[in-house]
Amino acid sequence: MNKIIILLVTLGLSSILTAQNSSEEKAIKQTIETFFDGLHKGDSTIVSATMHSSIKIQTTFNRKGEKDIVTDSREKILTGIANKKPENKYFEKLLSWDIKIDGNLASVWTPYEFYLNDKFSHCGANSFQLFNNNGKWEIIYLVDMRRRENCDALKVKK
Numbered sequence: 001m002n003k004i005i006i007l008l009v010t011l012g013l014s015s016i017l018t019a020q021n022s023s024e025e026k027a028i029k030q031t032i033e034t035f036f037d038g039l040h041k042g043d044s045t046i047v048s049a050t051m052h053s054s055i056k057i058q059t060t061f062n063r064k065g066e067k068d069i070v071t072d073s074r075e076k077i078l079t080g081i082a083n084k085k086p087e088n089k090y091f092e093k094l095l096s097w098d099i100k101i102d103g104n105l106a107s108v109w110t111p112y113e114f115y116l117n118d119k120f121s122h123c124g125a126n127s128f129q130l131f132n133n134n135g136k137w138e139i140i141y142l143v144d145m146r147r148r149e150n151c152d153a154l155k156v157k158k
Contacts, residue, residue, distance in 0.1 A: 024137075025099050028106050028130055031137045036092055042084035047077075052131060052138040061124075061146040091115040094126075095152075104132035113153045114146075123151035 031050050038046025057077055060069045084090065091114070098109040108128040114121045129141035 024101050024106070024132075028099055028101070028108060028137050029097060031130060031139065032094075032108060032110070032128060035139065036094070039081060039092065040090050042081055042086070042088075042090070044078040044082035047081055048074075050139055052133065052140045055139055056141045058143040059146060060143065087117075089115075089117050091118070106130040106132070106137065112144075113151065120151070120153045122146045122148050123153060 035047055035050040038044065038048075038050070051074060053074070055074050057072045057074065058069055059072070060067070062068070093113045093115065095111040095113065100107045106129070108126075108130065110126045110128070111124070112126060113123045124145040124147055126142065126144045128139055130137045131140045
């Protein structure tokens with residue numbers, strides 16, 4: 001009888017934890033989807049709402065055979081989004097999601113393909129770090145890798 005009670009309690013706690021993680025994953029995914037919604041629309045207000053005030057933003061890529069990394073400020077990114085030309089259409093297609101959560105910290109890996117005016121531009125991966133700021137998931141760190149070779153989008157067209 002005791003074994004049955006222990007099993008039921010364990011199953012009950014397990015389902016509660018799974019439901020909590022699922023709820024947190026949805027909230028984290030929604031934050032990132034909102035970030036990209038703002039980017040696609042050229043709406044810096046939407047993007048800003050997803051970012052912590054002290055976010056760090058970096059991009060890494062290969063330039064002329066050398067590996068490079070560039071750091072941008074929150075303000076520069078938001079200004080760039082706000083100044084997006086209306087005739088330019090941005091679309092970042094996220095290929096998958098890998099979300100890890102521990103308390104108020106989350107890490108999200110999203111490989112992507114980026115299209116400018118419906119034309120393939122580059123591919124890579126985003127790495128997001130998010131902080132649960134008293135119930136609201138905010139992006140505290142974003143680094144992306146950009147490349148134009150070894151992209152699945154290019155292989156499909158051949």
